[in-house]
Amino acid sequence: xxxxxxxxxxxxxxxxxxxxxxxxxxxxxxxxxxxxxxxxxxxxxxxxxxxxxxxxxxxxxxxxxxxxxxxxxxxxxxxxxxxxxxxxxxxxxxxxxxxxxxxxxxxxxxxxxxxxxxxxxxxxxxxxxxxxxxxxxxxxxxxxxxxxxxxxxxxxxxxxxxxxxxxx
Amino acid sequence: xxxxxxxxxxxxxxxxxxxxxxxxxxxxxxxxxxxxxxxxxxxxxxxxxxxxxxxxxxxxxxxxxxxxxxxxxxxxxxxxxxxxxxxxxxxxxxxxxxxxxxxxxxxxxxxxxxxxxxxxxxxxxxxxxxxxxxxxxxxxxxxxxxxxxxxxxxxxxxxxxxxxxxxx
Numbered sequence: 402x403x404x405x406x407x408x409x410x411x412x413x414x415x416x417x418x419x420x421x422x423x424x425x426x427x428x429x430x431x432x433x434x435x436x437x438x439x440x441x442x443x444x445x446x447x448x449x450x451x452x453x454x455x456x457x458x459x460x461x462x463x464x465x466x467x468x469x470x471x472x473x474x475x476x477x478x479x480x481x482x483x484x485x486x487x488x489x490x491x492x493x494x495x496x497x498x499x500x501x502x503x504x505x506x507x508x509x510x511x512x513x514x515x516x517x518x519x520x521x522x523x524x525x526x527x528x529x530x531x532x533x534x535x536x537x538x539x540x541x542x543x544x545x546x547x548x549x550x551x552x553x554x555x556x557x558x559x560x561x562x563x564x565x566x567x568x569x
Numbered sequence: 570x571x572x573x574x575x576x577x578x579x580x581x582x583x584x585x586x587x588x589x590x591x592x593x594x595x596x597x598x599x600x601x602x603x604x605x606x607x608x609x610x611x612x613x614x615x616x617x618x619x620x621x622x623x624x625x626x627x628x629x630x631x632x633x634x635x636x637x638x639x640x641x642x643x644x645x646x647x648x649x650x651x652x653x654x655x656x657x658x659x660x661x662x663x664x665x666x667x668x669x670x671x672x673x674x675x676x677x678x679x680x681x682x683x684x685x686x687x688x689x690x691x692x693x694x695x696x697x698x699x700x701x702x703x704x705x706x707x708x709x710x711x712x713x714x715x716x717x718x719x720x721x722x723x724x725x726x727x728x729x730x731x732x733x734x735x736x737x
Contacts, residue, residue, distance in 0.1 A: 411679040413669025414599050414662055418592040420673055431582050435711055446724075486672045491705055492695035493668060494582055496661045501581025502714075504654050505588055510714030511579040511721050516697060517710050525704045527660035529684060529691045533701060536693045537659055542685050543603055546670075546678030553679050556614075 411550060420464055421490070425449065425457050430487060431494050433467060438480040466490065492527070499525055579718060588632055589658070593617065593625050598655060599662050601635065606648040634658070660695070667693055 421427055428447060437446050444454050458481060461467040466487035469479040483490075495514060502510045503524075514523045526535045534540070545557040589595055596615060605614050612622050626649060629635040634655035637647040651658075663682060670678045671692075682691045694703045702708075713725040 412596075412599075413667075413674055413678065413680055414665045415596060415669075416673040417665040417669035418595060420669075424586040427586060428580075428583060431580075488705075489668055489671060493661065493664045495695055495704055496664045497582045497585040498711075499581075500657055500661060501583075501585035501588075503657060505584040506581055506716075509716035510581065511717045512581055512711055512725060513714040514704060514709055515712045516700070516708055517712075518708050521699060522714075523697045523699070523704065523709060525695045526698050527663055527693045527695050528698075530694050530696075531689060531691070532684070536663055536682060536691065537656075540684055540686050541682055541691060543666075543680055544683045544685075546681040546690075548674075548677035549679045557680060 411548075411553065417493075420466075423457065425453070426461055426466075427490070427494060427497070429454075429457055429461060430466065430483065430490050433481050433483050434488065434491050434494065438482060439472075440479070440481075443481075461487070495525055496527065579716075579721065585661075588634075591625065593621070594629055594634075595658070595662060595665070597622075597625055597629060598634065598651065598658050601649050601651050602656065602659055602662065606650060607640075607646070608648075611649075629655070663693055664695065 421430075425447070429443065432443055432446055437443055440451075440454065440458075443458075444451055447454065458467065461481075462469060465484055467481045468484055470482050472478055472480050498512065498514060502513065514525060515521060516523055527537070528535050529541065543557055545554045549557070589598075593615070597611065600611055600614055605611055608619075608622065608626075611626075612619055615622065626635065629649075630637060633652055635649045636652055638650050640646055640648050666680065666682060670681065678690075682693060683689060684691055695705070696703050697709065711725055713722045717725070
């Protein structure tokens, strides 16, 4: 075992990490989400051993992030397509891209996110759709959710719904 | 070694994953960024062995994500403070939170992001600050950056700056 399982932790961050499983998983999802869907192409692109790739793809299918789709019957060949749950990983992957370009690319960016209508390079920001403001603003904080246990409540305070009622 | 090093990969996503190192690192950064900064509190909160925590904190200091700050001389005690590079991980952590709440919390959320002025629960979106639109919109695509090598160019096409000049 690579690590203690995070599955019993109720923190949604820990659970996401448990589900995604290994760094390879995110790189596989990066490729699938950006058009590399076949085993041979994935293997070439990632440069990993076929048995490792087979195992990771199986785990991603089992976790409900990818689906197998047959594209050839003779010989039998599958490609991998992201499910809705898998597609929702894209913001995490693009946030990693932005961080990597800012902090781990002293020589300049090798891959960037662009708006293809304008050609502009985009530095994406995680924001609150209700206000348009970045969630790195100090107004945004973590709070205990509706099913928080005693430890989480103690740490983050009362759930926001109660707090809201208190204010109203 | 847990995995092949991603360091030689030029992809900024792979480099970010290499730098962050292990899942534990993101959980440690989650805690430090949300106010848990002392060894004992981190250890209790994460439930990991002290020697593992010492090793991971050392790696995060070395990677430039955390700084040690002495808060007691007798006995000598340090706390851990995020650097600018470490603080910039917050969007990644909050994107993991949003994904976990949506896909790995069938019983409801135990931790949520709120706007503390309004008490509203926030479902953050990664967006383009220039247009305000989510980068999951099909207009947003990856492209080869200024220092892309031949393989990356082949995969993602010409860098956007050249494309832009071509259009103009």
